[in-house]
Amino acid sequence: MENNLSDKQIAMLKEYFDTFKDSNSGNITLESLLTIMTCMVPMITEGAVVKLFTNFDYDRKGTLNFNELIECMKQILSQADPIEDFSREFKKFDKNKNGFITTPDLRRVIINLGLAFIDDDIECMIAEAEAEAEAKDGRL
Incomplete structure (x- = not known):
């Protein structure tokens, strides 16, 4: 995918991944992806996250590994306007x-x-x- 994540974004994703990964599979579940997306892309809908999860769960095991999470985030962050999203969310708080x-x-x-x-x-x-x-x- 053309859009690359910054080193800071990758480090943040790694921290989220390590925090929310399942102890058995070592991967994240849909529920975990919803939490991560809420933190990183506050305006995203649950339906959009479900669709992303389905699209990037390449092995169809119901989990995402770290590389799948990276690809997922590349897609979603390339579509987001972080300044607009941040401003809107900031006003809520x-x-x-x-x-x-x-x-x-x-x-x-x-x-x-x-x-x-x-x-x-x-x-x-x-x-x-x-x-x-x-x-x-x-x-x-």
């Missing part, structure tokens, strides 16, 4: 409509996505983001 997401907002998003982070992980993400942000008050 910007409860005060002031251009910032607070630490509690980020914590709620992470919990709603079903991601297993401890509070220290969330605080670390906030601290990293704040290092590059204009505000230094717990808002992103």
Whole structure:
């Protein structure tokens, strides 16, 4: 496929893959792909994910290996407008409509996505983001 993923995107996919892979098969299931897609492409529909899963489950075992996941993501990310998607999703979490997401907002998003982070992980993400942000008050 023509569209290549950046090293950062591949590393992120590898982290998601390792987090969500099935301990028996070493691959990810449709349910896991839905979670990954929700994180990376928030505007994607469940139907679109099911179709992608079916298209890239080459061996028809009901799972995707890492290479199949990469090919799947190449296709979907080549069709996405990440800036538009990010802006739209950001507005959903910007409860005060002031251009910032607070630490509690980020914590709620992470919990709603079903991601297993401890509070220290969330605080670390906030601290990293704040290092590059204009505000230094717990808002992103």
